[in-house]
Amino acid sequence: MKTFRRIGKLALLAVAAAAPIALALDGLVNIHDPSTVIQCDGKYYVYGTGGTALVSDDGWAWRAGTRAPRTGLAPDVIHIGDRYYMYVARNTGVTKGAINMIWSKSLDPASPNYKWEEGGVVASSDGVEESNAIDPGVFLDPTTGRLWLVYGSYFGFIRQVELDPKTGARLHAIDKPRDLAVNCEASDMMYHDGWYYLLATHGSCCRGADSGYNIRVGRSRKVTGPFVDDMGVDMIEGGGKLLLGSETRVIGPGHFGLLDLGDGVQKFSLHYEADLERGGASVLDIRPLLWKDGWPVAGSNMKEGTLEIESARAGTALEMAVEGMPVGGRITRQRPAGPPPGAAAPGTGAPAGPPPGGGPGTGGGMFAGVGHVIEPQQAAQVSSKWPSGNIDLRLSNFMSQAQQRWTISPAKGAGGYLGSPYFRITIAGTERALSATPGGELTVASSFTGAPEQLWRFDQLADGTWRIMPKAVPNATQPMALSAVGSGGVTLAKFDAASDRQHWQIQAQ
Amino acid sequence: MKEFQWRSIAWVAIVTGIFLTTVAARSAAAQAPTEAPTGPIPAATLTTPTTPTAVPSAEGFIQRWLVLEPIPVMGVTQNAVQATVKKDALPDTQPAVPHTGDKTTVDGKDLTWHALDTKNYNLNLFHFSRSLARPTSDVLFWAVTVVNSPTEMKDVRLAIGSNAASVWWFNGEEVIGIYGDRQTVIDDGVSKRLTLKKGQNIIRAAVVNGGGATDFCARLLDADDKPIKGYTITLAK
Numbered sequence: 142m143k144t145f146r147r148i149g150k151l152a153l154l155a156v157a158a159a160a161p162i163a164l165a166l167d168g169l170v171n172i173h174d175p176s177t178v179i180q181c182d183g184k185y186y187v188y189g190t191g192g193t194a195l196v197s198d199d200g201w202a203w204r205a206g207t208r209a210p211r212t213g214l215a216p217d218v219i220h221i222g223d224r225y226y227m228y229v230a231r232n233t234g235v236t237k238g239a240i241n242m243i244w245s246k247s248l249d250p251a252s253p254n255y256k257w258e259e260g261g262v263v264a265s266s267d268g269v270e271e272s273n274a275i276d277p278g279v280f281l282d283p284t285t286g287r288l289w290l291v292y293g294s295y296f297g298f299i300r301q302v303e304l305d306p307k308t309g310a311r312l313h314a315i316d317k318p319r320d321l322a323v324n325c326e327a328s329d330m331m332y333h334d335g336w337y338y339l340l341a342t343h344g345s346c347c348r349g350a351d352s353g354y355n356i357r358v359g360r361s362r363k364v365t366g367p368f369v370d371d372m373g374v375d376m377i378e379g380g381g382k383l384l385l386g387s388e389t390r391v392i393g394p395g396h397f398g399l400l401d402l403g404d405g406v407q408k409f410s411l412h413y414e415a416d417l418e419r420g421g422a423s424v425l426d427i428r429p430l431l432w433k434d435g436w437p438v439a440g441s442n443m444k445e446g447t448l449e450i451e452s453a454r455a456g457t458a459l460e461m462a463v464e465g466m467p468v469g470g471r472i473t474r475q476r477p478a479g480p481p482p483g484a485a486a487p488g489t490g491a492p493a494g495p496p497p498g499g500g501p502g503t504g505g506g507m508f509a510g511v512g513h514v515i516e517p518q519q520a521a522q523v524s525s526k527w528p529s530g531n532i533d534l535r536l537s538n539f540m541s542q543a544q545q546r547w548t549i550s551p552a553k554g555a556g557g558y559l560g561s562p563y564f565r566i567t568i569a570g571t572e573r574a575l576s577a578t579p580g581g582e583l584t585v586a587s588s589f590t591g592a593p594e595q596l597w598r599f600d601q602l603a604d605g606t607w608r609i610m611p612k613a614v615p616n617a618t619q620p621m622a623l624s625a626v627g628s629g630g631v632t633l634a635k636f637d638a639a640s641d642r643q644h645w646q647i648q649a650q
Numbered sequence: 651m652k653e654f655q656w657r658s659i660a661w662v663a664i665v666t667g668i669f670l671t672t673v674a675a676r677s678a679a680a681q682a683p684t685e686a687p688t689g690p691i692p693a694a695t696l697t698t699p700t701t702p703t704a705v706p707s708a709e710g711f712i713q714r715w716l717v718l719e720p721i722p723v724m725g726v727t728q729n730a731v732q733a734t735v736k737k738d739a740l741p742d743t744q745p746a747v748p749h750t751g752d753k754t755t756v757d758g759k760d761l762t763w764h765a766l767d768t769k770n771y772n773l774n775l776f777h778f779s780r781s782l783a784r785p786t787s788d789v790l791f792w793a794v795t796v797v798n799s800p801t802e803m804k805d806v807r808l809a810i811g812s813n814a815a816s817v818w819w820f821n822g823e824e825v826i827g828i829y830g831d832r833q834t835v836i837d838d839g840v841s842k843r844l845t846l847k848k849g850q851n852i853i854r855a856a857v858v859n860g861g862g863a864t865d866f867c868a869r870l871l872d873a874d875d876k877p878i879k880g881y882t883i884t885l886a887k
Binding site: 463464 | 807835836
């Protein structure tokens with residue numbers, strides 16, 4: 142694998158300055174072969190090939206970090222006990238290589254605990270054997286506490302050795318590495334619901350938009366494999382189910398690293414060989430990890446747009462509590478005489494609106510439509526009756542009405558969280574902004590001020606629905622998430638991973 | 651001969667005519683829509699309370715209410731109903747919790763309060779009104795109940811459903827409004843967090859119907875959104 146050649150820093154800054162508000166990560170995100178993104182004392186750190194080190198206060202906006210004393214190819218990092226272990230590889234021949242471990246009690250250079258110690262070689266390749274000892278991926282088995290390292294590249298096999306969780310070093314030097322996969326690199330492992338997963342990147346790297354890099358996965362009931370994909374092909378014969386491939390504006394995803402935030406919220410770090418919005422630069426990203434039928438699937442970070450926000454539990458949609466107007470206007474309809482008891486009858490008794498007509502050739506009648514396209518309802522058409530000031534929020538049957546259509550857009554200068562900027566949520570076509578209140582309830586304020594209770598984070602959950610949380614709730618002692626109560630109520634409450642009350646579908650309009 | 655023949659023919663004609671008319675009348679009756687009964691029909695789901703207190707159902711629904719005879723109104727949209735509950739508000743002179751049989755005057759009409767127990771999670775206002783031979787369409791029903799709690803409970807919510815629109819007050823504060831031509835859905839309207847006082851708590855509702863069925867249900871939820879059941883319901887002070 143070729144060493145990544147970096148563009149001059151000035152050129153990088155020029156590209157970053159020219160980019161619009163990033164819905165991707167912000168700031169300095171250029172990196173190749175990133176380690177798993179790791180948290181230390183409230184900050185996030187990531188390390189890449191060639192000594193690149195990035196740091197972020199919030200997981201969204203990144204800046205240059207501090208180079209570790211040992212650099213090389215595609216490091217990985219893990220936090221066990223009070224130590225941070227870094228594994229980093231160097232080639233001394235075409236396929237002759239070694240993976241070294243270094244450790245520190247902190248990743249923050251400002252901390253008194255910041256001091257890197259050498260931990261020695263944990264795996265190597267002699268230039269002849271069927272493996273190239275680069276691209277380490279370190280995995281702590283949550284069910285047994287055992288520590289494992291996977292490594293390797295396109296020459297020969299992806300291999301696995303066991304490490305000592307107390308020292309981070311090789312557990313038994315004489316133990317033969319286990320062969321797990323071929324025709325891939327950037328391997329890593331994770332555990333979920335009774336299965337072990339081997340992740341690896343297939344395809345070509347390092348060719349900008351010509352990189353075929355894609356992340357694939359196989360699974361096994363045992364930590365030692367064999368790892369088989371969903372079509373029954375063993376990864377040792379090149380199998381692997383696609384987790385993420387290239388997308389419209391980003392080419393060549395690779396180097397998966399799991400971030401488990403607890404409460405069933407998982408994300409993964411990666412790079413794209415070429416971010417087309419950034420001139421084809423190799424950049425970091427952090428994306429939601431979803432689970433479908435026992436297989437991990439890449440989710441997406443929130444994008445801006447005009448959307449319906451619907452409770453996955455209740456099936457009702459977020460609505461500002463004002464009188465709705467049917468799209469196209471109210472239709473006058475006669476209530477039929479003498480309905481049988483118990484039958485619902487149409488008609489609201491409110492006059493005004495066009496009479497029921499018919500399209501050409503329909504002959505008229507109440508089901509024939511009005512004979513022309515009915516345009517989407519705009520807030521300006523119906524908002525003159527809306528009260529000024531704060532308005533309550535409720536859940537209601539979605540009817541494509543203005544008070545139910547929300548514009549989600551990134552908030553300038555508001556910072557972000559892992560993967561995304563904070564967003565504002567406003568009634569489409571207005572400045573009325575969703576806000577958290579001191580009682581842990583909600584209101585729609587008359588304008589957006591950028592206060593923390595008006596900034597929202599969207600985290601995609603394992604089932605593809607979204608958790609929606611304000612940046613802060615005034616006077617609250619714990620984080621709270623948007624939560625459905627019954628069919629028609631909506632509030633803020635502590636996130637409960639076991640319930641779907643806080644699962645939201647976001648439907649583009 | 652001729653005379654006899656004509657008389658016979660006449661008789662046959664008359665008898666046939668009577669027969670055909672009867673048949674026609676019967677089949678006409680069978681084809682015509684059944685007219686709505688004009689007299690009161692007893693409400694199968696409602697009874698007059700006989701015990702001094704009640705408790706909520708297994709799912710926490712309040713099944714004992716005082717309901718006022720219906721008031722003619724128009725409109726179930728949010729703005730129409732908000733105007734209605736002000737225009738047809740209960741008079742200030744009325745006690746917060748009336749007794750069964752009490753009379754009150756709303757919009758110039760003398761109306762009587764009825765204490766009711768419902769067998770179901772919901773109280774069927776259609777049955778109630780029909781049992782008094784009153785209208786069921788384009789009407790407003792006022793309803794009141796009293797929740798007696800042994801302790802104060804914070805972060806409680808009132809959760810209701812109604813057909814059609816309704817506005818709800820909890821200890822005098824307006825806490826829920828749901829509108830439009832809707833059917834009763836459990837927990838369809840939910841208040842913000844409230845404090846259930848130790849002792850008496852008064853729940854008042856205004857249910858406005860357009861056409862067709864009309865009913866409502868109500869219960870209290872705790873901080874985990876679970877129904878609360880540890881209280882009694884009374885109607886008389």
